[in-house]
Amino acid sequence: MELTVLGSSSAGNSYVLQNDTEALVIECGVSIKEVKKAVDFNISKIVGAIVSHEHGDHAGYIDEFLKARIQVYASYGTVKAAKVSYNNLPILYLESGCKTRIGNFTVLPFDVKHDAAEPLGFLIKHNETGNILFVTDSYYIPYAFTGMNNILIECNYRTDILERNIAAGKIPTKMRDRLLESHMSFETCKEALLANDLSKVNNIVLIHLSDGNSNAAEFKRDIHRATGKNVHVADKGLKIPFNKTPF
Amino acid sequence: MEKDKNLPVQQVNQVANFDFFNPTHFDTMQRVCKMFASSELVPDMYRASSENPVDKAMANCMIAVEMAQRIGASPLMIMQNMIIIYGRPSWSSKFLVATVNTCGRFNPLQYKITNLGMLGKIDYTEYEWNKDAKKKLPVKKEFDGTKVENLQCIAYTTAKGSEEVLESAPIDIKLAVQEGWYTKAGSKWQTMTRQMLMYRAASFWTNAYAPELSMGMKTEDEIRDIIDIPYEDVSEKVTKEKAENANKTVINIDGDRPNAQQSTPETKDPMNAEKKSGKGNGELFPNGQTDTGNQQKPKGPNF
Numbered sequence: 001m002e003l004t005v006l007g008s009s010s011a012g013n014s015y016v017l018q019n020d021t022e023a024l025v026i027e028c029g030v031s032i033k034e035v036k037k038a039v040d041f042n043i044s045k046i047v048g049a050i051v052s053h054e055h056g057d058h059a060g061y062i063d064e065f066l067k068a069r070i071q072v073y074a075s076y077g078t079v080k081a082a083k084v085s086y087n088n089l090p091i092l093y094l095e096s097g098c099k100t101r102i103g104n105f106t107v108l109p110f111d112v113k114h115d116a117a118e119p120l121g122f123l124i125k126h127n128e129t130g131n132i133l134f135v136t137d138s139y140y141i142p143y144a145f146t147g148m149n150n151i152l153i154e155c156n157y158r159t160d161i162l163e164r165n166i167a168a169g170k171i172p173t174k175m176r177d178r179l180l181e182s183h184m185s186f187e188t189c190k191e192a193l194l195a196n197d198l199s200k201v202n203n204i205v206l207i208h209l210s211d212g213n214s215n216a217a218e219f220k221r222d223i224h225r226a227t228g229k230n231v232h233v234a235d236k237g238l239k240i241p242f243n244k245t246p247f
Numbered sequence: 248m249e250k251d252k253n254l255p256v257q258q259v260n261q262v263a264n265f266d267f268f269n270p271t272h273f274d275t276m277q278r279v280c281k282m283f284a285s286s287e288l289v290p291d292m293y294r295a296s297s298e299n300p301v302d303k304a305m306a307n308c309m310i311a312v313e314m315a316q317r318i319g320a321s322p323l324m325i326m327q328n329m330i331i332i333y334g335r336p337s338w339s340s341k342f343l344v345a346t347v348n349t350c351g352r353f354n355p356l357q358y359k360i361t362n363l364g365m366l367g368k369i370d371y372t373e374y375e376w377n378k379d380a381k382k383k384l385p386v387k388k389e390f391d392g393t394k395v396e397n398l399q400c401i402a403y404t405t406a407k408g409s410e411e412v413l414e415s416a417p418i419d420i421k422l423a424v425q426e427g428w429y430t431k432a433g434s435k436w437q438t439m440t441r442q443m444l445m446y447r448a449a450s451f452w453t454n455a456y457a458p459e460l461s462m463g464m465k466t467e468d469e470i471r472d473i474i475d476i477p478y479e480d481v482s483e484k485v486t487k488e489k490a491e492n493a494n495k496t497v498i499n500i501d502g503d504r505p506n507a508q509q510s511t512p513e514t515k516d517p518m519n520a521e522k523k524s525g526k527g528n529g530e531l532f533p534n535g536q537t538d539t540g541n542q543q544k545p546k547g548p549n550f
Contacts, residue, residue: 056368056389083389099500108500115387123500131500139485140493147501169454170416172426180485188489195494212416 001128003152003242004038006030008207008234013058013136015152015207015234017242018045019128022103025049025065026122026134026152028072029057032064046070047103050094052136053116054081062091073100075109077118094120112138115182130200130244136208139181141192148201149244152234153192155206155223156183157213165212183208186219190226198227202246207234265313280308283322293326318346318460332470340446340466343453350460352406353413356452358445359401363419366392371425390424397421400444402452415452418444428472435468443468 006014013029016038023039023046036043051059051074059082065072066086073092074082084091094100096111104127109120114137121135123145130149135141137154157179165171184192193204204227206219216233224231232240266272284295284304293308295301308322311329315322328342338346348355369390377384399419403412420440423429428443429436436443450466 054370056370060368081387106500108498110498123498125500140489142492142495144494144497146497146499169451169458177481180481188493192494 001126001242003150003203003205003238003240005205005207005234005236005238006034006038007057007236009209009211009236010057012060013208015134017105017124017126017129017132021045022047022105024102024105024124024126025070026124027051027058027136028062028065029060031061032068032070035065036068043068043070047105048073050074050102050107050109050122051078051082052112052121052134053114053119054078055116055137058137062086066091071102073102073107075118075120078116078120081117096120110143113140113142113182114138115178128244129242130202132242135184135192137183139184140188141184144196146197148196148198150203150205150242151193151201152205152207153189154184154208155186155189155214155219156208157210158186158215158219161215162213170212179210179213183210186214186222190223193223193227198229200244201227201229202244203230203232203240203242205232205234205238205240209233265316267313276309276312277305279312280305283308283312283326288323289326292331314462318462319350320346329464330467332467335465335470337465337467337470338461340449340468343461343466344446344449346460347404347449347453347457350457352457354404354407356402356404356449358448359403360441360444361399361401363397363399363421366390366395366397366420366424368392369421369424371427371430373427373430388430390430392420392424395420398440398444400441400448402445402448404452413452413456415448415455418448418451420444423447426472431472434472 001017001019004016004018006012006016007030008015013027014035015026016035017024017026018039025035025046025048028049028051035046039045048071049065051062051072053059053075054077059074059078062072062074062082062084063086066084066089069089071089071092073094075095076093079091079093092100094107094109096109099106099108101107106125108123108125110123112119112121112135116137119137121133121138121141124132124134126132131145131147132150132152133145133148134152135154136152162171162176162179166173166176189206204223206216206223209216209219216235220231220233223229230246232238265276281301283289283293284301286294289308291299293304293311295304308326311325312322314329315325324342328339329336330339331337344356347353369392371388371390372385373388375384375386397420399417401417402415405412420429420436423436423443428434428447446466446468450461450469453461
């Protein structure tokens with residue numbers, strides 16, 4: 001299995017998990033054209049797209065996915081809030097705590113903490129990848145997880161960088177409150193990782209880094225030091241093997 | 248002792264030399280202000296008239312003259328460019344730019360405008376009056392910007408004698424939409440897009456590199472655009488919430504609990520069905536309870 005990052009910022013988020021025969025898209029925040037390129041135009045192998053919440057950088061292109069006959073999955077609140085206009089293919093409804101089978105992927109959604117209608121994180125299971133944790137846009141995770149093999153976790157800002165930018169007048173103070181109550185800080189990300197059993201984890205991918213309030217190189221270095229795992233920063237275009245084991 | 252003419256000379260900003268608490272200064276200033284208040288060249292709020300009593304006009308003049316002394320500008324210039332919006336003094340944007348350009352510390356401000364492509368659909372927050380809460384509360388909305396170009400503007404310049412480029416934070420149309428500036432009734436952002444981008448970038452530049460020039464005052468267009476919401480520091484609340492709830496309940500995708508139900512279009516198409524309260528689909532909770540569909544959604548995890 002391979003992970004391709006098509007976008008991981010407020011400009012648009014989308015990730016593709018794929019092997020030769022099937023692909024699962026996580027987030028519809030980039031144009032379907034990008035997704036088609038990522039799967040080498042073999043769109044029929046896309047078994048579905050799961051969406052965490054309704055904000056434009058995660059759900060802005062749901063209509064395009066539906067028009068391309070890709071089955072989209074999201075929470076009830078997300079679908080209502082996303083104002084999807086294309087209705088020839090209904091979006092299937094995910095609910096926190098209810099496992100759903102999508103191709104050979106099993107998806108267990110869980111509720112997360114973001115300023116959206118009904119935001120979700122996902123535990124995804126596949127024979128090749130093992131258990132994947134996907135959490136974005138959540139200022140903390142209420143849960144701990146067992147048996148994880150790969151992790152995609154938001155690492156949006158570091159508090160000292162944020163405070164420095166506010167002091168310099170580069171960021172309005174109002175935005176600070178919104179960030180604190182909607183996105184995951186480096187510190188919280190690290191705490192969340194260390195609160196879990198990482199013994200079987202192969203890759204940690206830091207996603208949704210803020211443009212101005214983060215430092216990718218330091219985040220990668222410090223999370224690697226804290227966990228001892230392979231750490232990647234989800235830059236647009238990143239492609240990495242995403243299997244249970246590194247071999 | 249003879250002065251060494253080669254020694255560098257430190258530029259000293261002009262400091263205010265008017266002291267409100269010095270009777271002599273105050274007396275002189277009153278006479279100066281009376282003169283300004285009698286002039287026909289000053290704007291209405293500084294001019295004594297039947298609608299603007301002389302005491303009020305002189306008070307306004309005194310504040311303007313004191314500010315002029317503080318930043319080394321002409322009192323008339325201050326009076327013509329200080330505008331009261333919603334009861335608060337503000338600068339006109341062009342005055343702020345002129346102040347930066349003529350203060351002697353920086354080269355004139357310049358602007359870099361980049362087209363980032365079409366805007367697309369943007370979520371933004373508007374603050375609307377809530378009768379129950381008796382205050383403005385955030386309301387999420389969506390802006391269709393599929394036909395709007397996302398222009399970005401950065402104001403920049405160098406300090407005199409230095410080659411380091413000082414850039415403002417980038418201001419783009421996406422930000423203007425997200426902050427609610429673009430969509431406000433009567434907004435100039437839709438009709439004078441480039442001008443507003445340059446003005447706002449200049450304001451941000453001044454806030455970052457020379458806040459003393461604006462004396463902490465916003466520009467006229469900033470005051471019109473930016474709504475001040477009472478600031479509430481949420482740090483403590485968030486820290487407490489995280490300490491109490493983060494990483495607590497363990498879940499396992501391989502668990503043998505019967506908590507899984509395949510979503511089906513018939514039962515779970517939210518476009519065609521109203522959501523029941525609680526889980527409502529007869530799903531099992533981890534302790535084996537079956538939800539009746541009438542209960543409130545449980546606070547605990549649904550695993």
